[in-house]
Amino acid sequence: MNAPHQLSIRELSDGLRGKKFSSRELTQHFLKRIDTLDPQLNSLITVTAARAQRQAEAADARIARGEAGPLTGIPLIQKDIFCTQGVRTSCASQMLDRFIAPYDATIVEKLDAAGMVMLGKANMDEFAMGSSNETSWYGPVCNPWDLSRVPGGSSGGSVAAVAAGLAPVATATDTGGSIRQPAALTNLTGIKPTYGRVSRYGMIAFASSLDQAGVVARSAEDAAVVLQAMSGFDPRDSTSVERPVDDLVTGLNQPIKGLRIGLPKEYFAEGLAPGARACVEAAIKKFEELGAVIKEISLPNSPLSVPTYYVVAPAEASSNLARFDGVRYGHRAEGVKNLEDLYKKSRGEGFGAEVQRRIMIGTYVLSHGYYDAYYLKAQKVRRLIYDDFKRAFAEVDVVLGPTATDVAFKLGSKTDDPVAMYLNDIYTIAANLAGIPAMSLPCGFVDGLPVGLQLMGNYFDEARLLNVAHQYQQATNWHQQSPKGFA
Amino acid sequence: MSLSPEQVRQVAHLARLELKNEQVEHYARQLSNILGMVDRLSAAQTDGVPEMAHPxxxxxxxxxxxxxxxxxxxxxxxxxxAVQDGLFLVPKVIE
Structure with missing residues (x-):
């Protein structure tokens, strides 16, 4: 039999219920892997071993009573952007280095209630601002496929941990690609659902009209089971959608014959590395073999998605991060002259450079005299991007393209050039601006480094995306490859 | 669009961020590059397009x-x- 870190969630769940192993044993197995392997990766900010033991014991008792659900006793890692009561919730910032959350995020409550066992809190870019996991106060995360390369960001700790088999699954968040780009760079399956599908309550806010929580896992099937448990209306989130959650699991096995797949020509233009292109094109052939109908489409405003995002997201961030004032929680500077000095020094010391850059861009584009030219203009272009998708989904069922322009880049290679870093998210940002669901799944390798394929769907079409991804994964084995050194 | 060091100081003041002198030049260059990228928006034809604040x-x-x-x-x-008697403490505001 395979080791627990090589098993799917369904296999783990069957094993637990069939008494092949207990949740305590599973939890020990993963905690031991974290202990021995994570020093190479830096994927975790906090390991919650004692809490995990307690949860595992409770899960074992629940399994013994015959009351287990599909996730009872399964270990997971939470991105450190989700508040976890009694556990440090840092958002990878010095600002919150000593912040012990006084309440749980809704998704933490839901996954706890499902019986999952939290092993720890994942490293990430500071306040989820970054595409390489190099802006964390706790240091960069390394990619398990090549330790000299980035895992992507901002959910870099979540993906590195799952790709290295330190947990079967992890939560993540996606404001401009922060689930999909790191999933692509580490050979994982990651899904960002429709805006409003998963509660944002207790998820530390970056850009409120774009942020959405999701999952990174080793297959679409694993992602479906966990996303199912996370989704749903939450009265505590004012933008949560009051609408029943589709069954994401039952439909996975439906054939995709006749599925209409749109290929946006803008996603295959200049800028896509040849190796990555070849992998995505091979995947398109595979979808044709599976009976899908391929059609070229156009999303003419996609070249404007990065500039639009870098107005909207910093504007919202500058407002959201105004709460960190050194008074009520978080870092407080010493030796200040007056209240204004307290604000300025606390924020000057507590925030890292990328966060400061985005706060300043946001403040600038919202300031008197620039608001119309930048902020209102960006909101209008956002509408054009949304309209592009509306037209596309009148013609096709899903939109397919690359997730990232290339494989993982070297640590440090883009840290001095914010604009080059931002252009990493050229294919992922549009889905956040429009609010549609999107996912990344493995589709091949270039020189031993993984390449991801992106699927975007219409609003609330998560079940279809997961079905399409699962069918592809039944016909391919890219997603089953794992990095050497972490076998 | 480029930002002068003086403008960076002003924006940092509005955002209540204390910058060290050596950071200001560096930020001025980086923020100017970012705004240069963002300026591509000005070419988009948006007459009559309603703003979209939310997806x-x-x-x-x-x-x-x-x-x-x-x-x-x-x-x-x-x-x-810092708290006392259920209140958050800040430096003295009223002389």
Whole structure:
């Protein structure tokens, strides 16, 4: 039999219920892997071993009573952007280095209630601002496929941990690609659902009209089971959608014959590395073999998605991060002259450079005299991007393209050039601006480094995306490859 | 669009961020590059296009006007840098 870190969630769940192993044993197995392997990766900010033991014991008792659900006793890692009561919730910032959350995020409550066992809190870019996991106060995360390369960001700790088999699954968040780009760079399956599908309550806010929580896992099937448990209306989130959650699991096995797949020509233009292109094109052939109908489409405003995002997201961030004032929680500077000095020094010391850059861009584009030219203009272009998708989904069922322009880049290679870093998210940002669901799944390798394929769907079409991804994964084995050194 | 060091100081003041002198030049260059990239928006034809502030056309949900939160002041203040008698302490504001 395979080791627990090589098993799917369904296999783990069957094993637990069939008494092949207990949740305590599973939890020990993963905690031991974290202990021995994570020093190479830096994927975790906090390991919650004692809490995990307690949860595992409770899960074992629940399994013994015959009351287990599909996730009872399964270990997971939470991105450190989700508040976890009694556990440090840092958002990878010095600002919150000593912040012990006084309440749980809704998704933490839901996954706890499902019986999952939290092993720890994942490293990430500071306040989820970054595409390489190099802006964390706790240091960069390394990619398990090549330790000299980035895992992507901002959910870099979540993906590195799952790709290295330190947990079967992890939560993540996606404001401009922060689930999909790191999933692509580490050979994982990651899904960002429709805006409003998963509660944002207790998820530390970056850009409120774009942020959405999701999952990174080793297959679409694993992602479906966990996303199912996370989704749903939450009265505590004012933008949560009051609408029943589709069954994401039952439909996975439906054939995709006749599925209409749109290929946006803008996603295959200049800028896509040849190796990555070849992998995505091979995947398109595979979808044709599976009976899908391929059609070229156009999303003419996609070249404007990065500039639009870098107005909207910093504007919202500058407002959201105004709460960190050194008074009520978080870092407080010493030796200040007056209240204004307290604000300025606390924020000057507590925030890292990328966060400061985005706060300043946001403040600038919202300031008197620039608001119309930048902020209102960006909101209008956002509408054009949304309209592009509306037209596309009148013609096709899903939109397919690359997730990232290339494989993982070297640590440090883009840290001095914010604009080059931002252009990493050229294919992922549009889905956040429009609010549609999107996912990344493995589709091949270039020189031993993984390449991801992106699927975007219409609003609330998560079940279809997961079905399409699962069918592809039944016909391919890219997603089953794992990095050497972490076998 | 490029930002001068003086403009960076002004924006940092509005955002209540204390910058060190050596950071200002560096930020001025980087923020100018970012705004240069953002300036591509000005070429987009947006006459008559309504602004989109939010991905879903939704109206603000209302709830019954009843007390749902319990008093957890002590719990929340455990994380405050400085408190006294249930109040958050700040440097003296009124002379």
């Amino acid at each position: 879903l056309d939704m109206t603000q949900r209302l709830r019954p006007d009843v007390v749902t939160e319990t008093d957890r002041r002590d719990v929340f203040q455990e994380h405050a840098p």
